[in-house]
Structure formats: structure tokens, C-alpha cells
Amino acid sequence: MNIIKSLWVWFSSILFVILAFPVALILWLVSLAFDSRRLMNNRWMVIQGIVLTKMSPFWKVITEGREKIDQNQAYIIIPTHQSMLDIVFFNMLRHRLRWVSKVEVFRMPLVGWEMRMVKYIELVRGNKSSVIKMMEKCVESLHDGISIVIFPEGTRSLTGAVGKFKTGAFQLAVKTDKPLLPVLIDGTGEILPKKGIIFGRRRVVRIRVLDPIFPGQFGTGDPDELAVRVHSLMVTAMDEMRSESGYPR
Numbered sequence: 001m002n003i004i005k006s007l008w009v010w011f012s013s014i015l016f017v018i019l020a021f022p023v024a025l026i027l028w029l030v031s032l033a034f035d036s037r038r039l040m041n042n043r044w045m046v047i048q049g050i051v052l053t054k055m056s057p058f059w060k061v062i063t064e065g066r067e068k069i070d071q072n073q074a075y076i077i078i079p080t081h082q083s084m085l086d087i088v089f090f091n092m093l094r095h096r097l098r099w100v101s102k103v104e105v106f107r108m109p110l111v112g113w114e115m116r117m118v119k120y121i122e123l124v125r126g127n128k129s130s131v132i133k134m135m136e137k138c139v140e141s142l143h144d145g146i147s148i149v150i151f152p153e154g155t156r157s158l159t160g161a162v163g164k165f166k167t168g169a170f171q172l173a174v175k176t177d178k179p180l181l182p183v184l185i186d187g188t189g190e191i192l193p194k195k196g197i198i199f200g201r202r203r204v205v206r207i208r209v210l211d212p213i214f215p216g217q218f219g220t221g222d223p224d225e226l227a228v229r230v231h232s233l234m235v236t237a238m239d240e241m242r243s244e245s246g247y248p249r
Helices: 002-034 039-054 085-093 111-117 128-143 168-176 223-243
Strands: 060-064 076-079 097-102 121-123 147-149 180-186 204-209
Touching: 002 039, 002 111, 039 085, 039 111, 060 085, 076 168, 085 180, 085 204, 097 128, 121 128, 128 147, 128 168, 168 180, 168 223, 180 223, 204 223
Parallel strands: 060 204, 076 147, 076 180, 097 121, 097 147
Antiparallel strands: 180 204
């Protein structure tokens, strides 16, 4: 049954991406004249993510705390990471943003092309010059009023536990004086685990937006210390969310 379900999800999702791409291309061509921030493409990317999330009968995504997001504020968003589905489901927050993603994803047909249209930010892991360029692009995006999303764990968790945080997002926060926005995502790893292509039986995913952390609340100018503090906060919040009575699965 899981194999049949997986075949349907992959087929329908790929077909939708193919059909949606011409719209993205038209919006990009129009944006060349008067939309340097690619806001139209950004909105279309969000719509695609919402449609992909809702078109499958095999899961339900519960979002909590969306009211904490000021749509006029640019954040450095730091979500937990369990699956490649996190990127798709994240659009349920309906916020204007740009992802920082490894360069390999940009090489994917259609998906990678559209990521470039929206001005998502690529990163070559382990390459110092790429990291510097990535940080410059992030600063530029934040100054343009567009939030940045960085997975602070750097990779998907194999167990669902919140892994140790890398400091890049926190260096950016200290440098730009922009608020951090922690977001918990739970359940995606049981639907589609790291390196997996077969969808599991879990049906419910929970996305919870925590309170923004503004520069005056950092309590330190050391990115390493800030990463440790925020990691502790998010681990505690994840434990609390999972321990709630009636926690959906």
C-alpha cells in the first residue's frame, strides 16, 4: 500500500510542477521590467507549496502560531529539519521568504530553475567563498524586506531529535540586527525519511511558530552562545509540543 501511495504522490507532484512551471516563467519574464525582488514569483512559489501540501489525501498539516509572524518584518527563520517535505509544507505559513539551499538542488530541472527565478540562495558546503557570498545575499535579501530560511541543523535528523545547531544563521542575526523566528516541524521524517522515496503511514505533521527573538533579547553578541541558547529553547519547546495530551499522529 505504501508503494502504491508513493507512486501516486510522486506522479501527481511531478505533473503539477510541470504544469505550474510555465506560469512561473511568465511571471519571471514580467518581473524583469519592474519586480526586481521577484515578489510575484515568490507568491507563486508559496501557492504551489500550499497546493502540493493539500492535494494529497495521505497527510494533514496543522499550523500553529502563524499570527506571530509580522508580514512586514524580515526574519531569519530557523526551522527544525526532518525531511525534504519540510520545504514544501513550510509554505503553509504563507510568508514571503527565500531559502538557503545546497547548490545540488539548484541543478534539478524545473525546481532548480524556479528557485533561481525567486532568488533563492545557493550554498556550496565546505566552500568558504561560497559561504561568504551566501551571507552577502542573505543580508541583501533581509534589507529588501524578504525573510531568509536556514536549517540551523544543516541536515535532516534521522531520529526526529533536534540536532546541534551550526552558527551561520546566528552570525547573520548578530550582523544584521534582524529577529530570529524559530519554527518547529514534526512528523515529516516519519512520512518521508532522509534518503527515502517511499512514504510512510504517519498522517499528521505539526508546524508551530515560536515567539520571535528580537536583537534586544539575544542576551549575547556571540553567535556560538546564541546558537546554544536558541537550540536549548527549541529542544524544550519540541518536547513540550510532543508531550501535549491528544498530540496528533
